[in-house]
Amino acid sequence: MIIVDVKQRDNGLLDHVRKVTNRYAATIEVGYLSNQMYKHPIGARRPKNPPPITMQALHRIHEEGRGNRPPQRATISPSFAKNRRKYAVLAKKQITPIFRRKKTINQGWNEIGQMAIEDIRDYMKVRENFQPLAAITIWRKQSDFPLLDTGQLREKLEYKVK
Secondary structure, three states, X not given: OOOOOOOOOOOOHHHHHHHHHHHHOOOEEEEOOOOOEOOOOOOOOOOOOOOOOEHHHHHHHHHHOOOOOOOOOOOHHHHHHHHHHHHHHHHHHHHHHHHOOOOOHHHHHHHHHHXXXXXXXXXXXXXXXXXXXXXXXXXXXXXXXXXXXXXXXXXXXXXXXX
């Protein structure tokens, strides 16, 4: 008969794993999160005193559409749907560097947030992703590229890790 004496030695790794995985759960919000105002461009073909509008409200108009004027020109939801798998893979790849203390949890989430913003900006640059502009809009903007007037919708995107 063989008798074996088994002792469990805890070097704190298991506690560290539990602590890190509990803190690893987070939410990344991407969009127009603050109350930034849209700055109307100045030009001869613009209304003289356009009503003020926040970036959130302007985005909501484009994301949901208002019937035919303007039609739906969603940017965030289709970009997220297209890249969802990529974000999940990147999130999994963050775990090892966090355990090895080469990266903080916030650095990992911030990488994903920044990547999501870049993906949305890239999506906005592809003309085929949107319905063509109406002739009157092309005349007013002097451009036939949807969502490209001042560049504010692209540039004012932000993310927040919660």
